[in-house]
Amino acid sequence: MAEKVLMKGNEAIAESAIRAGCRFFFGYPITPQTELAAYMAKRMPKEGGTYLQAESEVAAINMVYGASAAGARVMTSSSSPGVSLKSEGVSYIAGADLPCLIINIERGGPGLGSIQPSQSDYWQATRALGHGDFQMVVYAPSTVQEMADLAYGAFDVADKYRTPVMILGDGMLGQMMEPVELPEPKTELPEKPWATTGHGNAREKNVANSLYLVAEELERTNFERFERYEVIKANEQMAELTDCDDADIIVVAFGASARIARTAVRYAREEGIKAGLFRPITLWPYPKDALDATCAHAKAYLSVEMNMGQMVDDVRLVVNGRAPVEFYGRTGGVIPTPAEVLEKIRSINEGLGD
């Protein structure tokens, strides 16, 4: 076992990405993801990679587009307002069926908002980050170890399905330090026969493009992409269930709010309330199958989020009227406390009666 080190979430993502073979980082500074870019600036040159601070977020994401088209493992990172600026480029990357990793260490919004932790970009991340018919795989780590593990695996998933992948963290996870065991550096990366690497007239030319002037052609690419999405939905759903087997009340929470919810669920159990925690690790594809299975016995659901109620939509879609779905959240950079969540669990429990 490798030695555990103490690292910030932001740094763990960066180191892990390098170990996954990422050699290109393009970004623009923003709190609270700063340490990620700073770590890349320090480490990338030592690995023979490229760290480049672009003149803007728009420039950075288009550099990602270019490097990905050329077959490189490439990433960018930002925080909420900066991610919005990148959304046009992400849509182009999705339209050109190119893989890349995008990190969003969320802060409060809308607008410039605050620099404190938030989860208010859930809709943006899971519905479509940008215009057009597309989605992308979205991971929601809740520990520094998971940030490292998911960043490491994200490039493989991106390459396999030729899609952008996002890690949706927040200022708390980015800034906090925990012990982490880093993965071994990858030595073999997948072939990319579609990459625009120059062909010396030995093969047909490869083109990376998202412009289709014939409607039927564009429709065909969208159909093809959505068939791939079905495969992703079948293969890539991830969730962690804690004490859900006999739970009456299932608290659904991801990322940082799942940590808070976990404590609240433990307190509730100590009071004899049958509560459990369902923690989506993929936000898209949403872990529908595992959540659906809990509907066989759960009497109520509570979605806990650091926003005004966004993921609760997905919970309701899955539960589909079989049980009440309630919401508790704080927003703007305010972090909910375990005591607040416990109070909400208690009141739901009272409503259940015997």
Next chain:
Amino acid sequence: MEEMRIVLAGFGGQGLLFAGKVIAYAGLIENREVSWLPSYGPEMRGGTANCSVTLSDEPIGSPLIMDPTVLIAMNQPSLLKFEETVVPGGLILADTSLVTRIPERDDVKIFPLEATNMAEEAELKGLANIVLVGKLFKETGFCAPETIEAAIRKAVPPRKAALVEKNLQALKMGMES
């Protein structure tokens, strides 16, 4: 061992985040669950700064501590802000070189220590933070004695290795106070 939730608070520049890191490394070395979370508002040198450190044997929930078992306060505003949050039976360590009003709670143990003056007199200016970590170790034994030294060695970055000895001196001073 009981979960220990420590809030370290004071002015920016007093080394609170570093002191928190030393405690976190002690947990890491002993293979415990550890979290360290800094406040990261628009902080600056001379402004207020704080950090939350949790050491536990169970997976840690929120790394943001609302109900500390230990408060290390290095200035008066920080003491005022956090003293009521300390759980009954908890500890408050106050640097009385800078904290003039000692809390009146009788349900917590209070340890006043002129850490800043002690450090300055011993020509260890800027190491009051580590004096207080030494005091915390003395009062709680939150890790094994050999661990705390090793934690200092890990927390001091290699380019500042020359400062390890001074940190160890400050630590010892706190342990003997």
